[in-house]
Amino acid sequence: MTSTPPRGAGASVADGPRRVLVGVDASSDAAAALHAGACAATAIGAELLALTAWAETPPLGVELGVDADRVVIERLQREVEPIAAVFPSLPIRTRVVHGEAARALLTAGMDADLLVVGARGRGGFPGLPLGSTAMLCVLHAPAPVLVVRSSSSGPAFDAADAPGSRRVVVGVAAATTHSAAALRDAARAAQELDASLEVVTAWQAPEQLPGPVPAVTDRVRTTAAARQAAAVREAFPDGPPPRLRETLQEGGAAAVLVAESARSDLLVVGGDSRNALTGVLLGPVALTSVMHASCPVLVVRGGRRG
Structure with missing residues (x-):
C-alpha cells in the first residue's frame, strides 16, 4: 500500500x-x-x-x-x-x-x-x-x-453553474430514522450548493381498484401527506430550512424519483438497514434510484456518525 x-x-x-x-x-x-x-x-x-x-x-x-x-x-x-x-x-x-x-x-x-x-x-x-x-x-x-x-455529473458539481438555480430532491416515504438522516443530509447539501430543497413523497391508489374511487384515493393521498409532514417535523424539530418545498406525486416511488432526477442536481435517498428476517441491505426504491437516476445520487443511512 x-x-x-x-x-x-x-x-x-x-x-x-x-x-x-x-x-x-x-x-x-x-x-x-x-x-x-x-x-x-x-x-x-x-x-x-x-x-x-x-x-x-x-x-x-x-x-x-x-x-x-x-x-x-x-x-x-x-x-x-x-x-x-x-x-x-x-x-x-x-x-x-x-x-x-x-x-x-x-x-x-x-x-x-x-x-x-x-x-x-x-x-x-x-x-x-x-x-x-x-x-x-x-x-x-x-x-x-x-x-x-x-x-x-450534474451542474451541482460545476462551479460555473449559477448559484440559486440548483435543485436537491430527497425522497421520503414516512418518518423513519433513514428518512430523517436523508432529510438532514439533503438540507446540508442544499445549503452548501445554494440550492432549493424539494421533499418528494409518492403515493399510489391500490391496484386492486376497478377504477377511480375518490374516497380511497383521497385517503391514500392524505395519509401520504401526513407521513411526509411527520418526517419533516422529525428531521427539523426547530422548523424546516429555508427554500424547502414539500410535494406529493402520484405514482410508484422509484419511478417518481427517477423522473425527478432528470431535472435535479442531486437526488438523496435513505438506505434501509439490514432486516433480520429478509436480509435486505437496501430498499428497492433506493436501489432503483441509484441504478437509473439521471443525476448524482446520495444514499444515506440512519444511525451513523456526524
Missing part, C-alpha cells in the same frame, strides 16, 4: 479531520467522482483521499514485465493533478492498495464522512447501469455514498 501526504493545508488523517474518500480507477465515471468529491470536501472543510485498488496481474492498462506499482501510483497522481490545480487549498491524499476495490474502499471508508464512487469502473460488463464496486459500496458502506456518472 502506498500513501502520500496531503497536498495543501490541513492535518493528517491520524489527527481526525473530516474526510471524503473517492474510488479512482482511470474510468470516466471515476474522474467525475473525483471532481464531485473535491467539491464536497471543499464544501464541508474535509480532506480528500483518492484511493486506487488493484488485484489483477497486471492491472488494466499495464503491460507484463512493467513495475505495476509504479505505473499505478503514477497514473493515480496524474488523475489527481487536475483536481489539485482547480482546488489548490484542498488537502489531497492519494493511496494505492493491493486488493479488491470494494473491500479496500469499505475498509478505508469506515471513518469517512462521505464515500464517492463512479457508477461504473473500467472492468465489468458494458451496458450495466451499476458496476459491482459501486453496488457493494452502496450496500455495505456505513458512511453516505455518492454515486456519480460522467454523463450526468
Whole structure:
C-alpha cells in the first residue's frame, strides 16, 4: 500500500479531520467522482483521499514485465493533478492498495464522512447501469455514498453553474430514522450548493381498484401527506430550512424519483438497514434510484456518525 501526504493545508488523517474518500480507477465515471468529491470536501472543510485498488496481474492498462506499482501510483497522481490545480487549498491524499476495490474502499471508508464512487469502473460488463464496486459500496458502506456518472455529473458539481438555480430532491416515504438522516443530509447539501430543497413523497391508489374511487384515493393521498409532514417535523424539530418545498406525486416511488432526477442536481435517498428476517441491505426504491437516476445520487443511512 502506498500513501502520500496531503497536498495543501490541513492535518493528517491520524489527527481526525473530516474526510471524503473517492474510488479512482482511470474510468470516466471515476474522474467525475473525483471532481464531485473535491467539491464536497471543499464544501464541508474535509480532506480528500483518492484511493486506487488493484488485484489483477497486471492491472488494466499495464503491460507484463512493467513495475505495476509504479505505473499505478503514477497514473493515480496524474488523475489527481487536475483536481489539485482547480482546488489548490484542498488537502489531497492519494493511496494505492493491493486488493479488491470494494473491500479496500469499505475498509478505508469506515471513518469517512462521505464515500464517492463512479457508477461504473473500467472492468465489468458494458451496458450495466451499476458496476459491482459501486453496488457493494452502496450496500455495505456505513458512511453516505455518492454515486456519480460522467454523463450526468450534474451542474451541482460545476462551479460555473449559477448559484440559486440548483435543485436537491430527497425522497421520503414516512418518518423513519433513514428518512430523517436523508432529510438532514439533503438540507446540508442544499445549503452548501445554494440550492432549493424539494421533499418528494409518492403515493399510489391500490391496484386492486376497478377504477377511480375518490374516497380511497383521497385517503391514500392524505395519509401520504401526513407521513411526509411527520418526517419533516422529525428531521427539523426547530422548523424546516429555508427554500424547502414539500410535494406529493402520484405514482410508484422509484419511478417518481427517477423522473425527478432528470431535472435535479442531486437526488438523496435513505438506505434501509439490514432486516433480520429478509436480509435486505437496501430498499428497492433506493436501489432503483441509484441504478437509473439521471443525476448524482446520495444514499444515506440512519444511525451513523456526524
